[in-house]
Amino acid sequence: MGIFDYAPAPESRAIVDIRPSYGLFIGGEFVPATGGTFKSVNPANEDVLAEIGEASAADVDRAVAAARKAYAEVWSRMPGAERAKYLFRIARIIQERARELAVLESIDNGKPIRETRDVDVPLVAAHFFHYAGWADKLEFAGYGPVTPQGGSMSAVPRALGVAAQVIPWNFPLLMLAWKIAPALACGNTVVLKPAETTPLTALLFAEICQQAELPAGVVNIITGAGETGAALVAHPGVDKVAFTGSTNVGRAIARTVAGSRKKLTLELGGKAANIVFDDAPIDQAVEGVIDSIFFNQGQVCCAGSRLLVQESIQDELLDALRRRMGTLRLGDPLDKNTDVGAINSAEQLARITELTAAGEAEGAERWSPPCELPAQGFWFAPTIFTNVSATHRIAREEIFGPVLSVLTFRTPDEAIAKANNTPYGLSAGVWTEKGSRILSMAKRLRAGVVWANTFNKFDPTSPFGGYKESGYGREGGLHGLEGYLDV
Amino acid sequence: MSEKTAAKKAADVSPVRLDVRKTYKLYIGGAFPRSESGRSYQVSGADGTFLANAALASRKDARDAVAKARGAFSGWSGATAYLRGQILYRVAEMLEGRRAQFVAELRAVEGLSAKQAEAQVDAAIDRWVWYAGWTDKIGQIRSSANPVAGPYWNVSSPEPTGVVAVFAPERPALLGLVSVLAPAIAVGNTAVLVAPDSAALPAISLAEVLATSDLPGGVVNILTGRSAELGKPLADHLDVDALDLAGIADAEFATSLEQAAAENLKRVLRPSSAPTDWNAAPGTTRLTAFLETKTVWHPIGA
Numbered sequence A: 001m002g003i004f005d006y007a008p009a010p011e012s013r014a015i016v017d018i019r020p021s022y023g024l025f026i027g028g029e030f031v032p033a034t035g036g037t038f039k040s041v042n043p044a045n046e047d048v049l050a051e052i053g054e055a056s057a058a059d060v061d062r063a064v065a066a067a068r069k070a071y072a073e074v075w076s077r078m079p080g081a082e083r084a085k086y087l088f089r090i091a092r093i094i095q096e097r098a099r100e101l102a103v104l105e106s107i108d109n110g111k112p113i114r115e116t117r118d119v120d121v122p123l124v125a126a127h128f129f130h131y132a133g134w135a136d137k138l139e140f141a142g143y144g145p146v147t148p149q150g151g152s153m154s155a156v157p158r159a160l161g162v163a164a165q166v167i168p169w170n171f172p173l174l175m176l177a178w179k180i181a182p183a184l185a186c187g188n189t190v191v192l193k194p195a196e197t198t199p200l201t202a203l204l205f206a207e208i209c210q211q212a213e214l215p216a217g218v219v220n221i222i223t224g225a226g227e228t229g230a231a232l233v234a235h236p237g238v239d240k241v242a243f244t245g246s247t248n249v250g251r252a253i254a255r256t257v258a259g260s261r262k263k264l265t266l267e268l269g270g271k272a273a274n275i276v277f278d279d280a281p282i283d284q285a286v287e288g289v290i291d292s293i294f295f296n297q298g299q300v301c302c303a304g305s306r307l308l309v310q311e312s313i314q315d316e317l318l319d320a321l322r323r324r325m326g327t328l329r330l331g332d333p334l335d336k337n338t339d340v341g342a343i344n345s346a347e348q349l350a351r352i353t354e355l356t357a358a359g360e361a362e363g364a365e366r367w368s369p370p371c372e373l374p375a376q377g378f379w380f381a382p383t384i385f386t387n388v389s390a391t392h393r394i395a396r397e398e399i400f401g402p403v404l405s406v407l408t409f410r411t412p413d414e415a416i417a418k419a420n421n422t423p424y425g426l427s428a429g430v431w432t433e434k435g436s437r438i439l440s441m442a443k444r445l446r447a448g449v450v451w452a453n454t455f456n457k458f459d460p461t462s463p464f465g466g467y468k469e470s471g472y473g474r475e476g477g478l479h480g481l482e483g484y485l486d487v
Numbered sequence B: 001m002s003e004k005t006a007a008k009k010a011a012d013v014s015p016v017r018l019d020v021r022k023t024y025k026l027y028i029g030g031a032f033p034r035s036e037s038g039r040s041y042q043v044s045g046a047d048g049t050f051l052a053n054a055a056l057a058s059r060k061d062a063r064d065a066v067a068k069a070r071g072a073f074s075g076w077s078g079a080t081a082y083l084r085g086q087i088l089y090r091v092a093e094m095l096e097g098r099r100a101q102f103v104a105e106l107r108a109v110e111g112l113s114a115k116q117a118e119a120q121v122d123a124a125i126d127r128w129v130w131y132a133g134w135t136d137k138i139g140q141i142r143s144s145a146n147p148v149a150g151p152y153w154n155v156s157s158p159e160p161t162g163v164v165a166v167f168a169p170e171r172p173a174l175l176g177l178v179s180v181l182a183p184a185i186a187v188g189n190t191a192v193l194v195a196p197d198s199a200a201l202p203a204i205s206l207a208e209v210l211a212t213s214d215l216p217g218g219v220v221n222i223l224t225g226r227s228a229e230l231g232k233p234l235a236d237h238l239d240v241d242a243l244d245l246a247g248i249a250d251a252e253f254a255t256s257l258e259q260a261a262a263e264n265l266k267r268v269l270r271p272s273s274a275p276t277d278w279n280a281a282p283g284t285t286r287l288t289a290f291l292e293t294k295t296v297w298h299p300i301g302a
Helices: A055-076 A081-098 A098-109 A112-133 A172-185 A202-213 A226-234 A248-256 A282-298 A311-325 A346-361 A414-419 A435-444 A478-484 B003-013 B061-079 B081-097 B099-110 B115-136 B175-186 B198-212 B227-236 B251-264
Strands: A024-025 A029-033 A037-041 A048-053 A162-166 A189-193 A219-221 A240-244 A265-266 A273-275 A307-311 A363-367 A383-386 A403-409 A428-433 A449-452 B038-043 B050-055 B152-160 B163-167 B190-196 B220-227 B242-244 B267-269 B291-299
Touching: A024 A055, A024 A202, A029 A414, A048 A202, A055 A162, A055 A189, A055 A219, A055 A226, A081 A098, A081 A112, A081 A172, A098 A112, A098 A172, A098 A202, A112 A172, A162 A226, A172 A189, A172 A202, A172 A240, A172 A478, A189 A226, A189 B050, A202 A219, A202 B251, A226 A248, A240 A248, A240 A478, A248 A265, A273 A282, A273 A414, A282 A311, A282 A403, A282 A428, A307 A311, A307 A414, A311 A383, A311 A403, A346 A363, A346 A383, A346 A403, A346 B099, A403 A414, A414 A435, A414 B061, A428 A435, A435 A449, A435 B291, B038 B115, B038 B198, B050 B198, B050 B220, B061 B152, B061 B163, B061 B220, B061 B227, B081 B099, B081 B115, B081 B175, B081 B198, B099 B115, B099 B198, B115 B175, B163 B175, B163 B227, B175 B190, B175 B198, B190 B198, B190 B227, B198 B220, B242 B251, B251 B267
Parallel strands: A162 A189, A162 A240, A189 A219, A240 A265, A273 A307, A273 A428, A307 A403, A383 A403, A428 A449, A449 B291, B163 B190, B163 B242, B190 B220, B242 B267
Antiparallel strands: A024 A029, A024 A219, A037 A048, A363 A383, B038 B050, B152 B291
């Protein structure tokens, strides 16, 4: 240990109380699942955290029926101002229980406590707070007066009904907030399925709904794997499907809902380009690159997984980047000094390992800082590849891990051509001091979010979502209402 | 036979001037080619009489049209909203000038009375005017300056989706077609429009209007033919970004096209479950259906 090394500073996990087993949250109470059970594991040490109920098709049926009943009898009749107060109440409880949620999220997902504490959970509370205020202001959102198909003219846009929501494991609670807050604000009821590997914060959220005395059935949480999710989105009793996850599953869902009247929003994969011009402030750009690919271990759909650096500053930038990567601290997610936590699952680790092996096999040059990986759990060292060509798999496929592929360009036109040369279009980054160049790059990049001289920033008022095969629909702000209204 | 006798004989056979019939071809990339397949079909009027032979578009024609639409996208989406509005208004002007021709075609094709046909042409002209006025307004009503909780400038604004394959409804033959085509291109998309085989006459006459309205070649491509044949190749095509299924009446077929569209996550506007009143005020649904939202962040600081 050198003199400038950090002493361990672990956050106490005493604040969380994980039950040995969990049922499904249907109609306001926890009920046993009839499809069996599975285990949720701490990815940092492979300890079993709890036994989780697997929802069968019959359970899905029950959950949809509970949501329908709550929609018809309670939630659709409640004035927006009252719905708003429930959402404000939920936002407040999340703030009050923030520490507990942050620790639990870190344990179940493997992400550093620094991120769950400072990013995930504050954004969750903010998201509920933002959409709470929309619930009684929908007629001002710019959609009305509207005439829904087969309906009569209405000044207030109407809810769709029951929303089926399937979310991923990379931001478990934040994705729950992105789904549930706008759905409820618009007057829908929901059945939400968290990811198989990260159900615990969603189940704690169910308790928060109970604390808030949210009417039974307005929020239903069912746990399970892909089969449960498939049964949920295919259920004839749902009016809306919202999914965040891989492009392949998104495609399958789009096929499933084809020909129905279900409204669909999809937030899928990405392969974002982060473009650094020769006039960019190098230190800021390096911090931005670090944040773009190592935030949440790179398990981020909008991660800047392709670094496009202007050829003239390649050496300088990469030297600085390697130096900075050498200071990243990988290890115990609950340690407040940890920068890089655990990979979420053995499956994801296997995928990252396979793709990086393909990178080497195809001739790209691999580098990681000296980095000791814990013996237990799922870990992957921060990695960059240089000498990457646009045809390499690591330049085309979403790795969803702490792996950066570096490509170079000479002119803005070449940067645009390379950045847009992907079926994805979720996000992009631009680093330059020249204002007119930022605006022209932002205009020409085919991506739903463009971060200029920053990266991976999120806010409940800021619409998020993709172009092309990164999906459709927006989450956040005014734009996020559209997916939950009959407009 | 003397010259005088020959002239007299000819005059006896054709006392009036023989009319010059129009050849109805496709409209692809600003040109009017025949179908590469060499196929044509007979268009009959509402009373069953022969009206014209029209080109029967093939899969290859559809692919050519997509290539032209893709090629035109950068220029059209990059044109100023003001210029797009000017051009759409010019389309209305050109259509107004050819009013009589469209009235005659609609009477023949749909069997309408003069009054009904005139009303439809008027509505179609007025629809171009309505959408011409939208080009520089849709961006404002769909944009937002987002008050994020931090020192960032954050703005969201709409951008066109790309190449849209549009299946026009069969009736009303002209107004239906204009109602689905105009909004798609008003916001900067380019289009491959499949006109139902029975609407070939007004569709190709509209193409002539477009060709003389300063609309860049390739922004609109019109195929006359059978959606049953052209639907699948367009729904499968990976360079098509969106589908408007307004004209697909068969629910099962519409579902199969939506399923095919999932391959590259095309945006799909499903056919309406209830009959559509194309004379009703269109609202903004078709303008916003093929728009993406782009959000740009930048730090605020010294």
